[in-house]
Amino acid sequence: DAGVIQSPRHEVTEMGQEVTLRCKPISGHNSLFWYRQTMMRGLELLIYFNNNVPIDDSGMPEDRFSAKMPNASFSTLKIQPSEPRDSAVYFCASRRGVGGMMYEQYFGPGTRLTVT
Amino acid sequence: AQSVSQHNHHVILSEAASLELGCNYSYGGTVNLFWYVQYPGQHLQLLLKYFSGDPLVKGIKGFEAEFIKSKFSFNLRKPSVQWSDTAEYFCAVNTNAGKSTFGDGTTLTVKP
Numbered sequence: 001d002a003g004v005i006q007s008p009r010h011e012v013t014e015m016g017q018e019v020t021l022r023c024k025p026i027s028g029h030n031s032l033f034w035y036r037q038t039m040m041r042g043l044e045l046l047i048y049f050n051n052n053v054p055i056d057d058s059g060m061p062e063d064r065f066s067a068k069m070p071n072a073s074f075s076t077l078k079i080q081p082s083e084p085r086d087s088a089v090y091f092c093a094s095r096r097g098v099g100g101m102m103y104e105q106y107f108g109p110g111t112r113l114t115v116t
Numbered sequence: 117a118q119s120v121s122q123h124n125h126h127v128i129l130s131e132a133a134s135l136e137l138g139c140n141y142s143y144g145g146t147v148n149l150f151w152y153v154q155y156p157g158q159h160l161q162l163l164l165k166y167f168s169g170d171p172l173v174k175g176i177k178g179f180e181a182e183f184i185k186s187k188f189s190f191n192l193r194k195p196s197v198q199w200s201d202t203a204e205y206f207c208a209v210n211t212n213a214g215k216s217t218f219g220d221g222t223t224l225t226v227k228p
Contacts (some may be wrong), residue, residue: 045217101146
């Protein structure tokens with residue numbers, strides 16, 4: 001398996017622009033997670049999906065952030081408009097099983113976002 | 117609500133020293149426990165996990181962790197660290213509610 005795939009790997013954009021991050025989970029995994037990692041805040045869970053349905057989006061910082069999972073093999077995280085404080089590494093992770101207690105998360109390589 | 121606490125934010129050791137990183141969680145029900153490692157510039161990957169049976173679990177690269185239910189702890193250990201163990205280490209908990217919670221991470225620096 002190719003593992004969790006994220007694109008782009010690096011994104012540099014100007015403040016006010018729309019940014020879309022993409023994730024392809026491991027085939028057969030039912031849960032998908034979006035995280036943000038910064039030096040100041042560490043690793044933060046933004047949102048997670050079970051069977052393509054958003055379960056907990058309490059970590060989404062504000063309305064500028066939105067996430068979708070239109071099917072089992074694709075998810076997007078959109079920031080509109082972007083701000084410099086959104087600069088971070090964004091990780092996508094997937095896990096098998098809807099309940100998934102016994103299973104670990106598999107992380108993608110991350111997207112390093114820089115907003116100038 | 118469940119939470120995970122990692123007491124050490126940054127640990128600095130010399131090569132061959134022994135390592136113990138603390139992890140405590142709060143949740144009243146059944147849990148599965150994990151340690152992940154993030155090497156510089158890379159993504160998180162699984163180091164080891166516990167879900168049942170022997171509370172002492174062994175992972176990759178000589179790491180082990182012990183689940184002590186009465187103390188709500190899952191400390192990570194390694195008898196002799198190497199320079200290549202320099203990384204950030206995250207403890208995580210899965211509960212029967214389906215949620216995963218990560219600790220804030222501990223940065224380990226091993227001096228050659």
